Amino acid sequence: MKIDGTSYRSVWVDEKDGWSIHIFDQTRLPFSLDILQLTTPADVAHAIRTMQVRGAPLIGAVAAYGLALALRQNSSDSAIEEQANLLAATRPTAINLRWAIERMLSHLRPLSPDQRVQAAYAEAGRICDEDAAQNEAIGRHGLSLIQEIAKNRPPGTRINLLTHCNAGWIATVDWGTALAPIYMAHDAGLNVHVWVDETRPRNQGAALTAWELGSHGVPHTIIADNAGGHLMQHGEVDLVIVGTDRVTRTGDVANKIGTYLKALAAQDNGIPFWVALPSTTIDWTVADGIREIPIEERAASEITHVAGRTENGILTKVQITPDGSSAANPAFDVTPARLVTGLITERGLCPATESGLRSLFPEQ
Numbered sequence: 001m002k003i004d005g006t007s008y009r010s011v012w013v014d015e016k017d018g019w020s021i022h023i024f025d026q027t028r029l030p031f032s033l034d035i036l037q038l039t040t041p042a043d044v045a046h047a048i049r050t051m052q053v054r055g056a057p058l059i060g061a062v063a064a065y066g067l068a069l070a071l072r073q074n075s076s077d078s079a080i081e082e083q084a085n086l087l088a089a090t091r092p093t094a095i096n097l098r099w100a101i102e103r104m105l106s107h108l109r110p111l112s113p114d115q116r117v118q119a120a121y122a123e124a125g126r127i128c129d130e131d132a133a134q135n136e137a138i139g140r141h142g143l144s145l146i147q148e149i150a151k152n153r154p155p156g157t158r159i160n161l162l163t164h165c166n167a168g169w170i171a172t173v174d175w176g177t178a179l180a181p182i183y184m185a186h187d188a189g190l191n192v193h194v195w196v197d198e199t200r201p202r203n204q205g206a207a208l209t210a211w212e213l214g215s216h217g218v219p220h221t222i223i224a225d226n227a228g229g230h231l232m233q234h235g236e237v238d239l240v241i242v243g244t245d246r247v248t249r250t251g252d253v254a255n256k257i258g259t260y261l262k263a264l265a266a267q268d269n270g271i272p273f274w275v276a277l278p279s280t281t282i283d284w285t286v287a288d289g290i291r292e293i294p295i296e297e298r299a300a301s302e303i304t305h306v307a308g309r310t311e312n313g314i315l316t317k318v319q320i321t322p323d324g325s326s327a328a329n330p331a332f333d334v335t336p337a338r339l340v341t342g343l344i345t346e347r348g349l350c351p352a353t354e355s356g357l358r359s360l361f362p363e364q
């Protein structure tokens, strides 16, 4: 996507040295656009753990390059297994991280150590290209949902969407998942507006989704997480589109904490609740999301402190809770398939059911 007229992906190989990796430091957005250079697998692991880089498809792609960086240091069988395990352990919920690492290992294990570095960069590049293409296709398929709403309204009527967290281009290699249809609807001239859940505690919505949409000129309004249900009750939401970190083969959806509550409110108000995902986010081995998907527990400090910019432009964190109060910070929740209207994938739309997913992915 573009930033001030220049096209970017969210991860890229340094054009000069041909091997170091660049990402945006998402912990500094929206106030500072800082590009980080990663040169070791430890850099990559740190960036994923601290959420300098985040978003299910993107952490998979960056971890793939992390393995390539590891192989530059040591391309032995034992080293590649050790580094793969270290990278896979950085965050537990997004299946894309494990998927990407397993794909890299399957590709690299059969090769001789001296072939592995070049092969790793090539495979990581393919993972990135595929993600960008899948998300563009998600955009096209999801656009049809918004066009369907528009055609049943007087021309130019504002279409109100609601999204939670950030499932935009900065959470993927390009285009995004939940935001891809919104970008395409806006670019097609539809009058779309987005209610952006701030998404406590890390405010991915307020800091990242709002930054993305504003950069692209998409009208949007940031709201408290708890305001979405009220807006739905008052007819202010036509469609909810969110991303996901892992979908079970039965259609249960793991996503940022708070997604489940939005799905409940959407069902209560008869509002379509769609989830956008590339097939790399489907965990075919899991049937019961609530019981089987590991939910990341992040630091209490993400609850007790909030990041922001002071009046004199300093980026800092401030404490917002009493000294001594404890805090719990589950980073994801699971929305049961029964609350999901449908899934938007690169191969099209389907119900959030096993038969629905297998109709699009019969090879699974």
Ligand SMILES: CSC[C@H]1O[C@H](OP(=O)(O)O)[C@H](O)[C@@H]1O
Binding pocket: 054, 055, 056, 057, 164, 165, 166, 167, 168, 171, 172, 176, 177, 178, 204, 242, 243, 244, 245, 255, 256, 257, 331
């Ligand atoms: C396109 S995947 C985006 C997905 O990832 C986010 O989690 P995090 O910010 O913790 O990496 C969130 O659940 C988004 O829906």
